[in-house]
Amino acid sequence: MYLTQPLHRAAQQTPDTPFTVYGESSTTARETYDVVSRIAGSLRDLGVTKDDRVGLLSLNTDRFCQIVLGGAWADAVIVPVNTRWSVKEIAYSLEEADVAVLFVDDPFTGLIDELRAQAPKLRAVVHCGDGEQPDAALPWADLLAADPVDDAHRQGDALAGIFYTGGTTGVPKGVMLGHRQICTAAMGMMMVQSQVPHGGAAILVAPAFHMAGFGAWVAGMLANMTTVPLPAFDPVLVMRSIAEQGAKQVLLVPTMIQMIVDHPEAGKHDLSSLELLIYGASPISEAVLGRARDVFTSARFLQAYGMTELSPATSFLIDEDHDDPVLRRSAGRAAPYARVRIVDPLDEEVPRGTVGEIVAAGDHVMLGYWKKPEETAEAVRDGWMHTGDGGYMDERGYVYVVDRIKDMIISGGENVYSVEVENAVAKHASVAQVAVIGVPDEQWGERVHAVVGLIPGATLTLGELREFCKQEIAGYKCPRSLEIVANFPMSAAGKILKRELRETAGGGT
Template identity: 70%
Template sequence: MYLTQSLHRAVRQSPDVPFTVYNGRTHTATETYDAVSRLAGGLTGLGVRGDDRVGLLSLNTDRFCQIALATAWADAVVVPLNTRWSVTEHAYALDDADVRVLFVDDAFLPMVAELRARTPGLRTIVHCGDAPTPEGLLPLARLLAAEPVEDAHRQGDAMAGIFYTGGTTGLPKGVMLGHRQLYITALGTLLHTELPRGGTSVLAAPAFHLAGFAFWIVGMLADMTTTPVAVFDPVGILRTIQDQRAKQTLLVPAMIQAIVGHPDADAYDLSSLEVLAYGASPISETLLTRARAAFRSARFLQVYGMTELSPSTTLLLDADHDDPVLRRSVGRAAPYAQVKIVDEKDTEVPPGTIGEITAAGEHVMLGYWKRPAETAEAVRDGWMHTGDVGYMDERGYVYVVDRLKDMIVSGGENVYSTEVENVVAKHPAVVQVAVIGLPDERWGERVHAVVTLVPDATLTLEELQDFCRKEIAGYKCPRSLERVDQFPMSGAGKILKRELRTSTRSGTGGTQD
């Protein structure tokens, strides 16, 4: 299996069916095939050869899809860049991956001059937006005018892409994924779940992030028309689902929170949506309940994993969501995965025992780009060590308790931030919450809650502690509280806890008790 295979099938079986619909533009399978083969010809003309890396700095658009396919078609490796990164972070990844050709859309034109200065290895920057092409950049139309070339049919363990991690714990690492890894997860997910066939799939999660990229692949395999959404906006997503009669979408919890909390959410017809997949970060039971009420016709699918697992390793099916215990889990191992919980000596622990979640299978990454030592540390005897703390029950359901680095040791007791977050999120005044550990002279670390509140709501530390004590032990309750207007977020929709810790310790956070 390989990235361009779905396009080949589509052009033979449904040549006139829309392959992508974006911003008033519709490209059929035949039109997409022509564009991709010409873009690949253009890349070849720029000197791109087998295994070369091609950078892609773009919002979710039809051109993102075409360029990613064309890169594989030209026997090269796509390097999607995080659209929320700074110039410094982009320059690091471009230099690290030795990218010589970079595509940029309109949103990132202001970065181009500095990117050139910081990344001398860049030979060519191609403008793939709708605005006039600035001087010194190559217009996409030039590549589209090239003679089409034959597909290289790059496949198997040949790299499809280098996907950089968010860099929330230091310099980003490039995760090498092959065509086999990406398609094993896509096929396994499609066959094991009740995902629809045909119709429209809304690409709402950022496509540079593997959750969005992989969901796009699933949609192509299911013969669906992809409708990318460039910038997340609750009303924009609601309108797209309604107007396109979309059958499926993937959202991260922060997106779901914004959608179900929007005052006009009930005004849109969402009855066409058959599947709402979610993942990338934990979701509270309170938010999940609200989401199922808002998307009444949709079956819910939780996907758990990480970029290094292409990206999923467990699936929580819709029926599991009806069980009040199981819906707190992340599901069971997908058909292509093995999952086990291990102790610090990598010995598997009995059911119900907390340890590190590990996974094995053909979906495990090829490795970290240029980081053999870190690859060897992460993948031991074929098992990817996720860094997540959790346990497995007798039926194989996995429960994520925390990240290893986010576990708080307060007064000699282990406190898992996710457990506290799930309780705090139930408070009616709380919109969103993150729990971190802060240094404390008495306790070693103290449990610190950072929250955003509903409009005009108030919440004191004492009120929150009283609320939490009804469900968790006193030592787990927050010992300090901070209110902020918004959280620092990664492009994947994850709260950047490292930035919260830094801002809190430096006194630049919000109101504190």
């Protein structure tokens, strides 16, 4: 399997069916085939050869999809850039990956001169937007004027992309994923379900530079779906797009789900076409999950657990398991292509029910970190990817993620897992969003500190919250301080940045 394979099939079997719909523009499989082959021809004209890296700084658009496929068609490696990074971080990834050609979307054309100065290895920059043509970049029309070339059919363990992860702490790492790894994970996501949507439309709203969004896009292509990219998340736009396109599939991170189900227009759009709602990237509270199932009444829910290094998923919680109040707190069971274990610091498997580190092995494990052999050797040992997540496994193989190992709070000698506390706090009627962290405390070593966003018009005191949480969890796990915020620092993948919360935590009340 390889990334361009679904396009070949669509062009052969359903050539006049839309392959992408972006805004008012609909592009058929036949038209996409032609565009992709010309992008590849243009890359060849620009001197791109086998294994060269092609960068892509773009929002979710139809051209994002076309450029990724065009890069693979040209036997090159795609490097999607985190659109929320600073110029310095972007330039670092471009330089480290030796990117030869960079595609730049409209919102980022103002960065071209700085990027050229800080990433001198760039041979060419291409403008892939519809806005004013920058002088420092080649126009999109020039690419489409190139002669088409044949697909290189790059496949197997040949590198498909370098997906940079991190950047919020330390130096970003380029995760190397081959065509086999990405397609294995995408196909496995479909295999694990008892009912799989086919055809129709798939909404692509999670950032496609991130493997969660990228993987969902590939899965949609494999299921003969028309991709409907949305350049940015907006609750109303997502609901309207599902209704207008009759969409069958969407991937949302929990923060997106919460913003949709709590929006005043949640009941005003016809969402009945949606057959599959995939979620992941961060834990979801039971309270939000319950509200989501009330809004997306026709959708089957699928939780995917993993990380970029796992292409990106290694376990799934299928829809049927969501009906069990115990199982829906889990991250599901190992995917058909994966092996999952819980190990101690010596990499020995621990007994069922014992907390340790979650590790995974299989064809979805990354090829390594780009130019970082020591970090690769530390992360992947004897074929097992060490996730850095703490968790346990029950007797039936369900994995329960209790915390990032580095996020575990040790208060008064007791281990407190922030996810468990967050689930309890989230059930309070006044709470819209919550993150729990450990902050230094002279008496307890660390104390449990809750950072909370309230629903409009609500109030909450520490005393009220503690009394409420004592009904759900042990007293030593209950928050000992409370901080109420209007907004949370978020990563591009929709994760709350706890590192920033720790840096700014003022002790609360």
